[in-house]
Each structure stands twice: as C-alpha cells, then as structure tokens.
Amino acid sequence: MSMPQVNGDFESSLPLIGTVVDACGGDEGISQCFRSMLDQKLLWTRDQYRPIGMPQRVLPSPLLSDAEGLKLWRDITRLPTYYQTEGEIEFFNHYGHEIAGMVPPNAVLVDLGCGDVRKAKALLDHLEQLGNSVCYFALDLDKASLEHQMGILTPHYRHVRCFGLWGTFDHGLAWLNDQAFNRPRFLMSLGSIYGNDHFHDAVKSLEQLRTTGFHHQTDKMLLTMDGTQDAAIIWRSYHDHAGLFEKFIRNGYKHSNRVLNQQWYRDEDWDFVGLIQQDPLMHRFVIRARVNVTCPALKLDFPAGTEIDCYEAFKYPPDLMRRQFAMANFHEVGHWKAPKADLHHYLLVPSEDQAPMAI
Ligand SMILES: C[S@@+](CC[C@H](N)C(=O)[O-])C[C@H]1O[C@@H](n2cnc3c(N)ncnc32)[C@H](O)[C@@H]1O
Structure with missing residues (x-):
C-alpha cells in the first residue's frame, strides 16, 4: 500500500471552487435511483423486503430529502428538543481544533450526507485557521440545496x-x-448516518464503505452516533409541538408519489405513529392505514391496519458501535463524547490487515 502524493494532476482535475458536481446523472439519474429503492423496499416488485428476517414495508430514507424535506429538516435541527444537532455543534466547538489537527494535510474531505453543513462548517473553520489546504466535498441528494450551501461556505475560506x-x-x-x-481522504458521517441500521445491515454498509471509500493507509473517517439511552429524551426529540417531524415524514411519502408518478399516498388515509423499541434501543415512525389503500397501477393493495416504516433511529452505545467497527474491519483511533449529550464521535481507520490497496 502506498502513501498518497500531492501532485499537479490533482489541481488540474479539480472542479471549479463552489460548483456542484453531478455524480448521479442529473434529475433522471437520481429519480431512477429513488425508484429502484422504492421497488425494493416499499413495492416489493421482486421479493419481499426482509431486513430482519420478517417482511417489512419501508419508505427509504433518501426519499425524505427533496427540497421541501431539507427545508423542514433545517427547522427540525433548530428545535431546542432536537438535542442531536446542538450537541454535535458543541462537540466541534469543544474538540474541533483537536480533530482538525488529525486531518492529514491537503486531504480530500467527503461529508457523507452533508445536510445544511452547519456541523461541517465548525470543523472547516478550524482547518482554515490551521492553514490546511483541504478540499471539502459536500455530498447529498438535492442539487439546489447543495448550491445554496456552496454559496454560504465558499466566501469564508482561503485555504x-x-x-x-x-x-x-x-x-x-x-x-x-x-x-x-x-x-489522503477524510470521510465524515455526521448526524448518526453510518451505523444507524439493524445491526448486521449497519455492519454491511460500513464494510462496503471501507472497500469503496478508503484507499490509503492515511485515510480516516469521523463517525458520530447518538448513544442516548434515556427514552424520554429520545421521545421528546422526535415529537415536537409544532409537528415538524410529522410534516417531514409525510412529505417523504408525497415525494414517493412524484417519483412513482402515482398518488398512492394521501395524508387522510394514514395515521402517523411514533414507537420506541428496546434491544437495541431505537425510535421509529410508522404510518398505519386507516382504510384499505389500493393503487392498481402499482399493484398495491394495503388492507386497513397495514404499517409502513420510516426513519429508524437506532441509539447504539459505544460497546455496540465498537462491535460494528470490529466486524466491519475498522480500527478505532479516537473517541470523544459531546460535552452535554450522549453523542459519540469515533475516529476510524481500516484495520491493518484489511487496509485496501491504493488506487
Ligand atoms: C440525518 S441527516 C444528517 C445531515 C448532516 N450530516 C448533519 O449531521 O446535520 C442525513 C443526511 O444524509 C442525506 N442522505 C441520506 N441518505 C443518503 C444517501 N443514500 N446518499 C446521499 N445522501 C444521503 C440526507 O439527504 C440528509 O441530508
């Protein structure tokens, strides 16, 4: 395995600063991708979807991230009860300088699911202060939102x-x-993204990320996971008075109507329910059919009482995250807890004997 080089090719192959690269084949490409996720998890066009051995209808979470969904998400993350965002920002205010010092010089940063980049900005500010000439790639599903984030970020930085x-x-x-x-790459999974799944699926996704995302022995990933074990705090964070979470989830189902080109989902047909489950502790939302819901064009026939899952939020504490990392062949080289919340930040590298080959 080789060490990465800093070379001239790199400069000439960079996109223009502040622009958004289309990695998905445009609107058509992303829409096809959403369609195949819906085929697999919601419509079951081939087989039943069985993430834990039992059939489950699920709205794939990327469907939540259209322009309206991301706007609602920005509002949710500013709610005082939604401790996750404030807690992670506080973490960066506290430890950002230390973390920034662990980012290799001239690294390529990849923010996997960047959202509104508020957390990443807290780290980028420290990297700027250190004069580290990194390239930050904000990766997400909505082009207009990425353009908006670029407009906010680019004027701030020289390095x-x-x-x-x-x-x-x-x-x-x-x-x-x-x-x-x-x-060298520095991947970021902020806001409990990687690791947040049924245990074995989470391990599978991490393993896949290790093989596709890591190329050098100096590559690292900062991964955050909410390990809160107090069910009352968790409940409050997903059940806000203004009903923003409900709007956010229902908006995802309306987005699926557009992708499928059929109005199979109507608000009035479905109750909205939040559930806390133990072993492992998690919160999930389901919609439950009030009436029989049919859509012949999609071959859907849901009897009253049918439940569809959405937005599963697992709360894995450090011991379970460490089992995930070991099973996915990652080695933990750093761990921090946010000052006031049970939010854990792990710095990971591929295990020595599993380190991928350099490109
Ligand atoms: C829980 S939010 C976290 C946002 C941000 N990292 C933060 O901590 O505030 C998840 C983000 O990941 C994005 N996302 C979810 N699934 C994705 C996928 N398969 N590919 C790219 N982005 C995805 C969503 O659009 C959303 O912005």
Whole structure:
C-alpha cells in the first residue's frame, strides 16, 4: 500500500471552487435511483423486503430529502428538543481544533450526507485557521440545496476549497474514485448516518464503505452516533409541538408519489405513529392505514391496519458501535463524547490487515 502524493494532476482535475458536481446523472439519474429503492423496499416488485428476517414495508430514507424535506429538516435541527444537532455543534466547538489537527494535510474531505453543513462548517473553520489546504466535498441528494450551501461556505475560506457532490453515497464515491485524486481522504458521517441500521445491515454498509471509500493507509473517517439511552429524551426529540417531524415524514411519502408518478399516498388515509423499541434501543415512525389503500397501477393493495416504516433511529452505545467497527474491519483511533449529550464521535481507520490497496 502506498502513501498518497500531492501532485499537479490533482489541481488540474479539480472542479471549479463552489460548483456542484453531478455524480448521479442529473434529475433522471437520481429519480431512477429513488425508484429502484422504492421497488425494493416499499413495492416489493421482486421479493419481499426482509431486513430482519420478517417482511417489512419501508419508505427509504433518501426519499425524505427533496427540497421541501431539507427545508423542514433545517427547522427540525433548530428545535431546542432536537438535542442531536446542538450537541454535535458543541462537540466541534469543544474538540474541533483537536480533530482538525488529525486531518492529514491537503486531504480530500467527503461529508457523507452533508445536510445544511452547519456541523461541517465548525470543523472547516478550524482547518482554515490551521492553514490546511483541504478540499471539502459536500455530498447529498438535492442539487439546489447543495448550491445554496456552496454559496454560504465558499466566501469564508482561503485555504479550504469547497465543492458540492450531487448523488447518493454510491454515486459520490464512484465519482471520487474515477478522479486523479491521489490524496489522503477524510470521510465524515455526521448526524448518526453510518451505523444507524439493524445491526448486521449497519455492519454491511460500513464494510462496503471501507472497500469503496478508503484507499490509503492515511485515510480516516469521523463517525458520530447518538448513544442516548434515556427514552424520554429520545421521545421528546422526535415529537415536537409544532409537528415538524410529522410534516417531514409525510412529505417523504408525497415525494414517493412524484417519483412513482402515482398518488398512492394521501395524508387522510394514514395515521402517523411514533414507537420506541428496546434491544437495541431505537425510535421509529410508522404510518398505519386507516382504510384499505389500493393503487392498481402499482399493484398495491394495503388492507386497513397495514404499517409502513420510516426513519429508524437506532441509539447504539459505544460497546455496540465498537462491535460494528470490529466486524466491519475498522480500527478505532479516537473517541470523544459531546460535552452535554450522549453523542459519540469515533475516529476510524481500516484495520491493518484489511487496509485496501491504493488506487
Ligand atoms: C440525518 S441527516 C444528517 C445531515 C448532516 N450530516 C448533519 O449531521 O446535520 C442525513 C443526511 O444524509 C442525506 N442522505 C441520506 N441518505 C443518503 C444517501 N443514500 N446518499 C446521499 N445522501 C444521503 C440526507 O439527504 C440528509 O441530508
């Protein structure tokens, strides 16, 4: 395995600063991708979807992230009860300088599911202060939102160069792997994204990320996971008085109508329910059919009482996250807890004997 080089090819292959790279094949490409996720998890066009051995209808979470969904998400993350965002920002205010010092010089940063980049900005500010000439790629699913984030970020920095990367995680990593970017990578999964799944699925996703996202022995990933074990705090964070979470989830179902080109989902047909489950502790939302719901064009026939899952939020504490990392062949080289919340930040590298080959 080789060490990354800093070379001239890199500079000439960079996109223009502040632009958004289309890694997904445009509106058509991203829409096809959403369609195939819906085929697999909601419509079951081939087989039943059985994430834990039992059939389950699920709205894939990327459907939540259209322009309206991301706007609602920005509002949710500003609610005083939604401790996750404030807690992570506080973490960066506290430890950002230390973390920034662990980012290799001239690294390529990839923010997997960047959202409104508020947390990443807290880290980028420290990198700017250190004069580390990193390239920051903000990867997410909505192009207009990425353009908006670029407009906010780029005027702030001289050393840090920012780019948007439009597509799914797979699209974004495939695009990066095609570039002549022989630089160390620093991946970021902020806001409990990777690791947040049924245990074995979470391990599978992490393993896949290790093989596609890591190329050098100096590559690292900062991963955050909410390990809160107090069910009352968790409940309050998902059940706000203004009903923003409900609007957010229902908006995802309306988005699926547009992707499928059929109005199979109508608000009035479905109750909205939140549930806390133990072993492992998690919160999930389901919609439950009030009436029989049919859509012949999609071959859907849901009897009253049918439940569809959405937005599963697992609360894995450090011991379970460490089991995930070991099973996915990651080695933990750093761990921090946010000052006031049970939010854990792990710095990971591929295990020595599993380290991938350099490109
Ligand atoms: C829980 S939010 C976290 C946002 C941000 N990282 C933060 O901590 O505030 C998840 C983000 O990941 C994005 N996302 C979810 N699934 C994705 C996928 N398969 N590919 C790319 N982005 C995805 C969503 O659009 C959303 O912005």
